Amino acid sequence: MRMNKILCAVVLGALVFGAAVAIELTGSTTVNVTSDTAAAAKSKAFSSAQREVIARELRNYAVPEQLEEAIKNSSDEELLNIISSSSVDGERVSDTTYSANVSFVIDGDAARSWMEKYSVQNWLPTSAPAVVMPENSVMMYATLLQPMADWAALNAVARAVSIDIATTKMVGNNVVFGVPDKDAAKFISGLRMDGWNVSRVDSGYKIWK
DSSP: OHHHHHHHHHHHHHHHHTTOOOOEEEEEEEEEEEOSSHHHHHHHHHHHHHHHHHHHHHGGGBOHHHHHHHHHHSOHHHHHTTEEEEEEEEEEEOSSEEEEEEEEEEEHHHHHHHHHHTTOOBOOOOOOOOOOOOTTEEEEEEEOSSHHHHHHHHHHHHHHTTOOOEEEEEETTEEEEEEEGGGHHHHHHHHHHTTOEEEEETTEEEEEO
16 A cells, blocks of 8 residues: 555656646446346446446555545446446347446546545646647657556656656547657667657657667
8 A cells, every 4th residue: 555655645746747638537447237127227227337447447556445435435327427428339138138238438628626635646647738849849659558667657758868748648548748859869869768669750758668
């Protein structure tokens, strides 16, 4: 738990440092539920799917044990408030059974407010005005396998080479940010020394581990 708190503090500092923007998380699951009626089965299926997707998509941005407790103590209606949209595919209905592939989009701001209400330690970024990129910046497109640890590592490299990161977009496990053109070479060198892969793309660099 102590390590979680330390990493959380590092990431929160990094997000403020990088002027992060709100994110949206998308998750899908398959449901197949039987109940007294088709309507009851559908209601249970959506409740179960909603809780499963919220737990899975937010666990990389929160202390898992606290998140699980919050989901357990929240009503279906309360959890629905953090869903910005949903979609259904392959729906099948009988007199007592409902099955489908269900997708949900989680609103980052709403999810963060909900977690704060239940005292869930989290590092979801909040909405902020669009970041104005400094002139002569190089864009970096990073894929984070472990959002908390990888984002902290990227910022650690930036601090080590004394540069500022200007974050423009963070969606799921992907983050887009810029670094000053004059510092790009030393930042890339620092990334490679830290075990990151860096590949040139037309509009900047792709970064992954």
